[in-house]
Amino acid sequence: MSVRYKSIDSIRGFSLLGILLVNMPDFYSPHLYMSQEKPFSRDIASFSIDVLARASFYPLFAMLFGFGFMMMFENARKQGHSFSSMYRRRLVGLFLLGCIHAFLIWYGDILISYALCGAVLWFFKDASVKRLLTSGLVICLIPVFIVTSLLVVSGDTTEETGLYQHIIKESFETYASGTFGMIVHQRLQDWLYLNNIYSVPFLFVSIFPFFLFGAAAAKARVVQKVENYVLFLKGTLLLSACFFLLGKLLPYIVGENAVMRYVHDSIGGPAGSLFYGSFLLLILRKKVGQKLMSPFAAMGKLSLTNYLGQSVLSTLLFYSYGAGLYGKISTLEGIGITFFIFWVQMIVSNWWMKNHLFGPIEWLLRSFIRRQKQPWKRAEIEQN
Template sequence: MDGQAAATRYESLDAIRGVAVMGILAMNIVAFALPFQAYANPAAGGPPGSADVATWFFNFVLVDSKMRGLFSMLFGASTLLVIDSAASAGRSAAGAHYSRMVWLALFGLAHFYLIWFGDILFLYAICGLLLFLFRNLSVKALLLWSIPFFLIGIGLPASLWSMLSMAQAGTLPPEAATGMQEALAQMNADMGPSTPAYAKEMALYLGSYSSIVAHRTGEMGGDPIFFLSMFLWETIGLMLIGMALFKSRMLTGEWEAARYRKWALICFLIAAPPLAGLAVYQMRTGYDAVAIFGSTIALSIPFDTLMTVGWAALIMLLIQTRASAAVRARLAAAGRMAFTNYLVTSIVMTTIFYGYGLGLFGSVGRLPLYLFCFGMWAAMLLWSKPWLERYHYGPLEWLWRSLSRWRVQPMKKVAAAQ
């Protein structure tokens, strides 16, 4: 995530990581501010207005899963940088990598249980344990290895979606129908409009900090493992693609502008129509729980992945051709501090929306929520560069690095002698 140990810094790679950490807030802002059912179902709290539907549609087609995918790809690229840096410095590449992943897993669990349930760090750490095995593969081999991971990541939820659809239609064999009907009823109770689950989350997150932590450590205690089982395969596939794109020099900003433009155009033109079709499908079913599950967890994955690559190409094109040196420097600084910015975002947003803070949970519509994104993006861009002008690392990057190496790392930069 941080790429901080790299002997060679790539400003374009840091800059796209800065865009990714900002973009992931655009994906997560609904989950910070509204009950989780509303993340995928704009009708979860009642009949949605046109602005709610339009914002949900935009998010589903262009943002949701794409920013997480971009973050995952960049994690794969950064992992190669850290491994190469350790080897170049004469340290054990395996020791450096696995130490980082163990500490990242602990950070992720602390993030989940103490700050916010939407953690991805634990997932990344467990996936990262496997990445080391692929470090020396060629671009072609990395892309080929990503295919079986994606097939499993798509096949498992797609098979469940198929069974749920048959249960809904009443076409399952009797021996399988009972279990699937129970699963279907639970899914409708969890994701349907104006359900008791929605009201329960409203009450929970407008409550005290202690009650929220008790809920996470109790009823939600096993969720990091469940989340891992749902997204491990897809995430490893994305990380392998990120490693391949790094080795191909795509993520280091070394392609010609025309090549970035071509990739962005092709990826968006292929991926956007099917994603728009899946959004319309969900709308026409009245945001049926089975339709939402199939569309978001299984059917969209190939197109989400393709659009993620398109986003990477488009961002690189804009960094290369449109961004001024000052803008690139601000984005790169935010990317070098992505670990800190990611966790600080969770602290800030939960403090704004949860009951132990400003208590705005459930009271802000989807479209106005982006104002909070803009404010947090501005904060990242404003504070990251001045911080890195004085210090070698972001505060949490420094802590992660110090723990991983089992010794305190130098933090403050020493002024050059005049």
């Protein structure tokens, strides 16, 4: 594997740690609704997750999706292959996996959104780097400016409490002691709460611009020619660090309200993605950084398997049809469980990739895309 592409896998693997860290409270508690009652906690564990991870790793993952899309397109064009049919099957495959994930495993799925936003990304396959960046900035910044302005002008900076107590109680009862059928019903309710007609535009502007940024990075060959972009990456690192810290810390300084919540997630979160992405690309230029991040590469290579595996392991650990620890875990214990699961996945991923070409889910998706069974083990390639 090229050192440069291994760098992308390392960043992807690192982002899986941040994603699990943010998702963990939603696995073991009705955090989805509790955060609406009190979005920002003052205990050090919750504060650390809010500042370092919340709303910062899904955009980073989205940039990597956009990067992969453009690399696939460029490679297919060079080789004279038809990209459209394979890409359509890729989106269908992601959508089907997302449905299985969202409705049978865990409601916080992102694959359905990626598949739908990915369909729009198709129209940017021939776009220039300038158009990709400009379109991404417009789609990202204009809604942020409009919504923030409306929230400020409205003067409605207070938060109503007690609105979610009934559903919080219901979630506790269902996930902790309900039947599988009851859990499926609750899961559907939670998914619809996240993916309703009002939230879809916000989901789009929180995902799609980062597809475009990742596609622009691939088209500009930032990873392959990283030394040519050192000054740009350092500038991005410094600028994003300012917005990252300001956006994330402002709610704790000014106070909790609708404006601060939006600033935290829509400005601080994406700025954090740019900070982590540029920082990792800079350290991965050096052999020390490559060696340090090398264990993450196998995680990134099996990103789809590990992403779904995190949900399977966590729901089995917390839901009533598993160990039944739902509602019995503190934030600090949740962080410990996060690192333990990730550590186990990292060990298994590195062991798996010694003998296999793809992860199990990646192999299924690749076989579906290419409409034929793909090689499974490295030995199969060596024999041929």
